[in-house]
Amino acid sequence: MSDLAQMSAGAVRGPAKRTGHGTQAMAGLALVALPMAMLLGLILWPTMRMIGATVTLEDRIGADRYVAFFGDAYSMANLRFTLEMSLISALTALALSFGIALYLRFSAGRIATMIHALSLFPLFVPSIIISYALVRFLGPNGLFQLLLEQIGITQYRTPYLTPVGPFLAFVWENLPLPVLVLSAGLTQVSDHAVEAARDLGARPLRILWEILLPQTRRSLLIAFALIFLGILGAYTVPYMLGPAAPEMMGVYMQRTLGNLQDPDSAQVQAVVLMAIASVVGGFYIATMLKSQGAER
Amino acid sequence: MLDIDTITKTFAGAPAVREATFTVQRGELVCLLGPSGCGKSTLLRVISGLTDADSGQIRIEGADVTAMQANRRPTAMVFQSHALWSHMTVAQNVGFGLRVRGMPRAQIAAKIADVLDLVGLSSFGKRLPAELSGGQAQRVALARCLVVEPKILLMDEPFSALDAHLRKALREELKALQRRSGLTTIFVTHDQEEAMELADRIVVMQAGRVEQFGPPGRLYRQPQTLAVAQFIGVMNTCTTAIQDGMARWYGVDVRAAMPPGEAVVLCRPEDLYLDPNGAAATVTRVIDLGPVTKVNLITPEGDLLTWTCARDLAPVQGALVRLMARHLHVFRGGNLVGRIEQPDLVFQEGAMT
Numbered sequence: 020m021s022d023l024a025q026m027s028a029g030a031v032r033g034p035a036k037r038t039g040h041g042t043q044a045m046a047g048l049a050l051v052a053l054p055m056a057m058l059l060g061l062i063l064w065p066t067m068r069m070i071g072a073t074v075t076l077e078d079r080i081g082a083d084r085y086v087a088f089f090g091d092a093y094s095m096a097n098l099r100f101t102l103e104m105s106l107i108s109a110l111t112a113l114a115l116s117f118g119i120a121l122y123l124r125f126s127a128g129r130i131a132t133m134i135h136a137l138s139l140f141p142l143f144v145p146s147i148i149i150s151y152a153l154v155r156f157l158g159p160n161g162l163f164q165l166l167l168e169q170i171g172i173t174q175y176r177t178p179y180l181t182p183v184g185p186f187l188a189f190v191w192e193n194l195p196l197p198v199l200v201l202s203a204g205l206t207q208v209s210d211h212a213v214e215a216a217r218d219l220g221a222r223p224l225r226i227l228w229e230i231l232l233p234q235t236r237r238s239l240l241i242a243f244a245l246i247f248l249g250i251l252g253a254y255t256v257p258y259m260l261g262p263a264a265p266e267m268m269g270v271y272m273q274r275t276l277g278n279l280q281d282p283d284s285a286q287v288q289a290v291v292l293m294a295i296a297s298v299v300g301g302f303y304i305a306t307m308l309k310s311q312g313a314e315r
Numbered sequence: 316m317l318d319i320d321t322i323t324k325t326f327a328g329a330p331a332v333r334e335a336t337f338t339v340q341r342g343e344l345v346c347l348l349g350p351s352g353c354g355k356s357t358l359l360r361v362i363s364g365l366t367d368a369d370s371g372q373i374r375i376e377g378a379d380v381t382a383m384q385a386n387r388r389p390t391a392m393v394f395q396s397h398a399l400w401s402h403m404t405v406a407q408n409v410g411f412g413l414r415v416r417g418m419p420r421a422q423i424a425a426k427i428a429d430v431l432d433l434v435g436l437s438s439f440g441k442r443l444p445a446e447l448s449g450g451q452a453q454r455v456a457l458a459r460c461l462v463v464e465p466k467i468l469l470m471d472e473p474f475s476a477l478d479a480h481l482r483k484a485l486r487e488e489l490k491a492l493q494r495r496s497g498l499t500t501i502f503v504t505h506d507q508e509e510a511m512e513l514a515d516r517i518v519v520m521q522a523g524r525v526e527q528f529g530p531p532g533r534l535y536r537q538p539q540t541l542a543v544a545q546f547i548g549v550m551n552t553c554t555t556a557i558q559d560g561m562a563r564w565y566g567v568d569v570r571a572a573m574p575p576g577e578a579v580v581l582c583r584p585e586d587l588y589l590d591p592n593g594a595a596a597t598v599t600r601v602i603d604l605g606p607v608t609k610v611n612l613i614t615p616e617g618d619l620l621t622w623t624c625a626r627d628l629a630p631v632q633g634a635l636v637r638l639m640a641r642h643l644h645v646f647r648g649g650n651l652v653g654r655i656e657q658p659d660l661v662f663q664e665g666a667m668t
Contacts, residue, residue, distance in 0.1 A: 211398035214365050215456075219412035219463060220386045229411070233402040 066293070073286050084287045093265070098291065100265035104182060104257075105250040108189035112246050113239065116194050120201035121231070124208075135198075142195035146188075150259035153188050154179055184260035185267070189250050197242035204238025205231070237306055244303035248296055268292050316341040316499050317362070317467055322371035324357055331357040333523040334371070339467075339516075342497040344490070346510035349520035350546065355503045356471055358520070362501060363469050364388045375466060391460035392469040395476065397452045399444040405431070405455050406440035412463035430462040433492070450481045457489070461496075468493075468500045474509070486513055507547055511535070519543045541579060541646040550581040550644075551620050562655070564643065565594035565614050569655050571645060578647050580655070582640040584609070584623040593639035596620050598630050612636070 074080050088094050119138045123131055141149065156162050157179045164175045178184055208231060216226045232239070257267035266274070268288060276285035317339040324332040332354040339345045347355035360366035362373060364385030373381050380388055391412070399408050406427050413423045431437045434454040444452055453473055460468055474482040490513055493500050504510050510517050511531040519526045519534060521542040527534055538544035545552065555562050557578050562571035564580055571578070585607075596612035608629040612620040622638060630636050643655040 209396060209398060211394040211396050212400060214385075215392070215394060215398040215459075216400075216411065217385045218363055218365065218390070218392045219459070220415040221411070222386060225415065230400055234400070236402070 069286050070290055073283070073290050084283060085291075088284070088287045088291060094271075094288070096265040097268055097271045100182075101251065101268040101292075102295070104185060104189070104267060105247050108186050108193065108250050109243055109247040111186075112190045112193040113197055113243050115190065116197035116242070117201050117235075117239070119194070119198050120205050121227075123198075123202055124205040138198045139195045141192055144192075146192060146253070146255040147259070149188050149192050150256050153184065153191075153260060157184065157187070179260050180262060182261060185253075185257050188256045188260055189253070192256065193246045193249060196245055200242040200245070201235060201238050204235040208234045237309070240306045241303060244299050244306070247299055248303075251292065251296055251299075316343075316376060317501075318372070318374040319358070319362070320372040320374065322358065322361055322368050322373065324354070324361055324366065324369050326357075330354075330523050332361065332368075335518075335520075335523075335525050336371075337518055337525060337528045339499060339501065341499055343515045344493050344500045344502060344513055346514035346517045347501060347503045347520060348507060348510040348514075348517050348546075349505065349526075351505060353520040354523040355505075355518075355520050359392070359469050359471050359501060359503050362467070363390050363392045365392070389466040390469055391463055391465035391467075392471065393453070393456045393460055393473045395472040397444075397449075397456040397473075399447075399452055399455055399459075401444050403444075404440065405436065405442050405444070405447070408444065408455055409440075409459045409462055412459065416463070426462055430458045433461065434458045435488075449477050450485060453477065453485065461498075466499065468498050470500065470502045472503050472505070475504070475506070482509070489513065511547075519546060521546070537651075538644065539651050541581075541649045541651075544581050544644060544646070544651075549584055549621055551584065551587075553580045553582075553618065554578075555580055562645070564640070565596070565618060565620070565638075566616065567592070567594045567639070569643065571653075571655060573645070573652060576647070578645050578652070581644045581646065582642065584621040586641045587620075587622040587624075587638045588641065589628070589636060590639035591637055593637040595635060595637055598632050598634045598636060601629050601632055603629075612638075 073084055074082060076083060116138070119134065123135050123138075144152075154161070157177055158164075159177050161177070164177065167173075167175050178187075212230060212234070213226060216230050221229070252269055253267065254269035254273065257270050258273075261267070272285050272288045272292070275281050275288060319335050319337050319339075322332055322335045323330065335354075335358055337345075347358060349355050357366060361368045364380070364383060364387075368381060371381070372379055375389060400411070403411070406424075409427045409430060410423045413426060418426070427440065428437065431440055434457055436451060436454055436458065439447070439451065439455070444455070447455065456473070474485050477485065486509060502510075502513060504513075514531055516528060516530055517534055518528045519542075521540075526540045527538065527543045534543060534547050538547060544550050553564055555564060555578055556576070557571050557573055558575050560570060560572045561568045562578065562580060563569075594614060596614045598610055599613050600611040602609040602611070603626060604623075607623045608626045610622045610624065610629055612622060614620065620638070641656075644651060645653050645655060
């Protein structure tokens with residue numbers, strides 16, 4: 020192409036590119052405008068109002084309701100139970116799903132495909148069904164008890180009204196998402212990265228500890244945040260399963276609002292739970308931004 | 316030092332390596348050379364233990380290591396993708412193999428410093444792999460292997476992702492380093508120039524088989540199979556029928572005292588010369604390559620020929636020239652049966668030594 024031709028081509032391309040860029044930017048803004056408006060109007064604004072309401076007393080502004088919440092042994096027991104249940108269930112689901120993702124990453128064939136499909140199955144089962152299924156399976160005269168009786172074990176005491184009940188449901192319910200996230204993370208670790216470690220003398224446990232876990236650290240953190248937040252605000256599973264007291268915050272909030280007709284306390288419980296979720300959520304967003312930055 | 320004894324490897328019924336057999340001497344640099352999919356990388360992985368052989372035996376210093384796991388073999392491998400661990404610094408990457416071996420920390424630090432110095436990266440220990448160029452990353456990968464002092468260094472196309480200039484520089488560095496250390500090295504490449512420059516001996520592979528094993532010059536001058544002849548360098552290929560002890564080569568009769576039948580006669584472009592009694596061909600293109608001139612020709616029968624000559628001998632485009640060959644390699648059934656040599660162009664049976 021001659022210089023003149025290049026210049027004229029540049030002259031045509033230049034403004035067209037700028038116009039295209041402007042249109043693209045406008046289109047982008049238009050696409051995010053509606054969800055952003057909904058987020059601001061239906062979530063952030065009511066949230067701010069609610070937080071304001073929790074500190075607005077009849078005659079002044081004060082944290083009295085929070086003092087009452089943190090001073091109440093039953094509320095604190097519920098909060099502790101919720102945090103412990105969320106943490107233990109999330110870590111267990113994460114460990115199990117990492118095992119499944121590891122198997123799927125390094126295996127091929129029919130069995131691997133079957134396990135993959137099975138691990139994703141809970142994704143398509145609603146919480147209420149999972150809860151009922153567990154009640155029918157683990158509950159009194161459930162399938163598990165009948166099976167045990169067939170082999171002569173008659174001392175079975177159902178765990179579905181103990182913390183084990185919701186724990187099992189949470190773990191089962193929360194397997195698919197981390198399997199997907201961790202499988203994606205593990206595909207980023209090349210075969211050669213693993214083989215190089217093997218070639219230099221590393222055994223499987225060392226490869227897991229020094230190569231696979233650090234290389235999938237971000238996926239693990241993201242998966243943990245997603246499961247933890249889901250369990251923290253769960254309602255259906257702890258409503259159906261688990262002990263009557265202490266109770267998980269989702270059920271506690273609903274009972275405070277519905278049965279006790281005490282919206283002020285329910286709002287305080289919601290704000291406390293949201294504050295905890297925000298910390299984990301912030302952690303999740305920071306990890307996501309960091310990983311996007313690393314990709315750039 | 317390293318005996319590869321009838322190694323065979325099949326993937327889902329498709330043979331990748333077929334009865335590969337050769338012996339590598341201590342301190343030798345041997346290249347596994349062949350086109351993509353010829354089984355050279357598979358064979359290297361079998362040597363490393365990362366892939367199991369279906370049959371055959373691998374011996375290192377006489378000891379059978381065929382059933383030994385990769386992490387127990389006295390080999391270390393440099394991968395094409397360098398395979399550095401992105402979450403570890405250069406020093407941590409290099410020290411990994413030593414940590415695995417349970418070496419004391421102070422000793423590890425000293426060894427890392429030594430080997431980074433050897434590959435010219437002594438000030439790079441604290442960097443992350445993402446902060447390295449392609450060439451530096453490959454040097455770190457090499458250092459990571461050298462530091463564990465393997466008996467055999469395995470390299471799987473380590474420079475193929477780098478640009479030509481850097482590849483050449485690294486090749487020379489590797490050769491010098493290998494000579495100094497005397498480390499037995501197996502180097503996989505599909506680049507024949509790289510293999511010719513680096514190797515003491517080359518294993519040419521084709522469709523999973525070892526076609527020929529020998530020094531680079533011998534592979535070039537005395538290819539034993541048609542596949543090797545056509546893969547290494549450029550060859551003018553003429554398929555001819557031999558009758559009454561004569562072979563017809565681009566319209567010229569040459570003596571070939573062998574049983575009648577089809578044969579493939581090959582000659583190197585640099586073995587052609589101008590001769591009034593030679594084969595007639597018309598010049599279609601003259602390419603000045605600097606040290607030599609490459610001349611493309613076409614015979615009256617439509618066969619294409621390539622001739623390389625000194626610049627002052629090169630004819631002009633469109634000229635009719637007559638060419639004769641100093642050596643002709645004669646193949647039958649894919650194998651060398653003999654050569655037709657100047658001055659008399661008489662067929663000599665069997666391989667030259």
